[in-house]
Amino acid sequence: xxxxxxxxxxxxxxxxxxxxxxxxxxxxxxxxxxxxxxxxxxxxxxxxxxxxxxxxxxxxxxxxxxxxxxxxxxxxxxxxxxxxxxxxxxxxxxxxxxxxxxxxxxxxxxxxxxxxxxxxxxxxxxxxxxxxxxxxxxxxxxxxxxxxxxxxxxxxxxxxxxxxxxxxxxxxx
Numbered sequence: 001x002x003x004x005x006x007x008x009x010x011x012x013x014x015x016x017x018x019x020x021x022x023x024x025x026x027x028x029x030x031x032x033x034x035x036x037x038x039x040x041x042x043x044x045x046x047x048x049x050x051x052x053x054x055x056x057x058x059x060x061x062x063x064x065x066x067x068x069x070x071x072x073x074x075x076x077x078x079x080x081x082x083x084x085x086x087x088x089x090x091x092x093x094x095x096x097x098x099x100x101x102x103x104x105x106x107x108x109x110x111x112x113x114x115x116x117x118x119x120x121x122x123x124x125x126x127x128x129x130x131x132x133x134x135x136x137x138x139x140x141x142x143x144x145x146x147x148x149x150x151x152x153x154x155x156x157x158x159x160x161x162x163x164x165x166x167x168x169x170x171x172x173x
Contacts, residue, residue: 002046009045010034010055034059054089061087073103106147108139116150119157 014029014037034042034055042052061067067087072080077099084095093113099105108116120138121130130138142149156162 006046010042010047013041013045031059031062035063051089058087058089069102072098077105077107100147100151106144108147108150115154119153123153123157123162 011026011028014033015026016030016033017024017026019025037056037059039049039052039056042055043049047055058067062069072083075083080099080103081092081095084090084098085092090098096107099107117130117132117135120135121127124138139146139150
């Protein structure tokens, strides 16, 4: 929930917009817009100083063509993770999320983090605490669709469509 609000704020503050039928639409900001942004302006969107710095730094590298995100589609998952983990501000969660959402790979974007464990526990095990190993065994049933299933499960839970009230805190880990 908080991450979504921050993302919307960044898009509205730094993205280009156009009006159609008196409705304003925003595009995600181009790397140069974020590279040229001041840290204090990024922070106004709800980002911490550290995250604002990471976004600015990564955007500068993309804008200067030092980091070619488009070329990542040609590499296997482990090589993409290896390359991105060398970039300041990109950790295991971010690299896996980029693989899942940015490159359309079937990879668990959360790496069995606490949010995944809690959501699977709540949805399938009546809230019983699960270990990472428990979750890994459970999600194997989804085979090649594991990553997508986990992603959509997190989204469905957050939106409250699973039949019980969503708890945004469960997704913060």
